Amino acid sequence: xxxxxxxxxxxxxxxxxxxxxxxxxxxxxxxxxxxxxxxxxxxxxxxxxxxxxxxxxxxxxxxxxxxxxxxxxxxxxxxxxxxxxxxxxxxxxxxxxxxxxxxxxxxxxxxxxxxxxxxxxxxxxxxxxxxxxxxxxxxxxxxxxxxxxxxxxxxxxxxxxxxxxxxxxxxxxxxxxxxxxxxxxxxxxxxxxxxxxxxxxxxxxxxxxxxxxxxxxxxxxxxxxxxxxxxxxxxxxxxxxxxxxxxxxxxxxxxxxxxxxxxxxxxxxxxxxxxxxxxxxxxxxxxxxxxxxxxxxxxxxxxxxxxxxx
Numbered sequence: 001x002x003x004x005x006x007x008x009x010x011x012x013x014x015x016x017x018x019x020x021x022x023x024x025x026x027x028x029x030x031x032x033x034x035x036x037x038x039x040x041x042x043x044x045x046x047x048x049x050x051x052x053x054x055x056x057x058x059x060x061x062x063x064x065x066x067x068x069x070x071x072x073x074x075x076x077x078x079x080x081x082x083x084x085x086x087x088x089x090x091x092x093x094x095x096x097x098x099x100x101x102x103x104x105x106x107x108x109x110x111x112x113x114x115x116x117x118x119x120x121x122x123x124x125x126x127x128x129x130x131x132x133x134x135x136x137x138x139x140x141x142x143x144x145x146x147x148x149x150x151x152x153x154x155x156x157x158x159x160x161x162x163x164x165x166x167x168x169x170x171x172x173x174x175x176x177x178x179x180x181x182x183x184x185x186x187x188x189x190x191x192x193x194x195x196x197x198x199x200x201x202x203x204x205x206x207x208x209x210x211x212x213x214x215x216x217x218x219x220x221x222x223x224x225x226x227x228x229x230x231x232x233x234x235x236x237x238x239x240x241x242x243x244x245x246x247x248x249x250x251x252x253x254x255x256x257x258x259x260x261x262x263x264x265x266x267x268x269x270x271x272x273x274x275x276x277x278x279x280x281x282x283x284x285x286x287x288x289x290x291x292x293x294x295x296x297x298x299x300x301x302x303x304x305x306x307x308x309x310x
Contacts, residue, residue, distance in 0.1 A: 020054025
């Protein structure tokens with residue numbers, strides 16, 4: 001593939017606490033703020049606690065999920081006194097990090113998350129943007145023993161992208177687990193911190209003129225979501241994730257494999273094409289009526305890239 005050139009990346013935002021009970025990003029950002037880290041090499045760094053009231057309450061959110069508030073429609077709707085707290089905060093963050101889609105937006109936004117699912121270190125990326133893909137590929141080569149994967153939520157368009165990282169010119173989320181809500185684990189903290197350090201290293205090398213060669217990257221692309229079996233009258237769960245599926249994120253699910261076990265002991269098996277389950281039994285997805293996502297494994301070919309010098 002032909003080489004692609006990009007301008008230097010001078011401004012990086014690192015956001016933690018978009019979900020207030022996902023503590024790894026909260027404490028990484030707090031440490032960066034305490035140490036007054038605002039410049040690393042050629043990169044200006046802006047560490048931000050995204051949702052302070054939710055962090056204080058150690059809750060995912062106060063009124064509504066902040067990480068669903070960054071569509072163009074939401075950001076263009078005037079804020080009123082009755083607007084949800086997180087919608088007000090989304091407008092503030094859009095002013096601070098963006099505005100979304102403008103030349104003034106942050107060059108890169110990295111949003112830090114935890115999951116209760118056995119996801120390892122997962123980059124949530126847009127496969128149409130090769131910058132996050134190259135960064136993810138670089139981190140993978142630097143952390144060969146870590147369980148690193150790449151998941152694409154298959155967003156329809158930038159205007160419909162609803163996450164914090166979509167405000168930047170480029171962006172991605174790092175999702176690390178398993179970790180319970182409201183808990184810190186040293187192994188998870190160290191894994192995320194190392195990934196951030198390698199991201200900054202990549203940015204500085206890129207700015208200094210390093211050419212990053214192309215290559216292939218295996219990604220998992222969202223196909224659909226699966227809800228728990230429910231009672232049609234009460235909407236209550238009638239089954240839970242089967243022990244043979246639990247903790248097996250990114251492992252191929254084939255027709256006939258067990259996925260749920262009813263409270264009466266019956267095993268319910270998967271029916272459909274072979275796909276890969278992701279975010280299995282994620283705590284925060286109960287309210288969204290999602291037991292797990294299913295994705296296809298696809299190989300992305302990356303072009304070589306380097307900094308534009310003109």
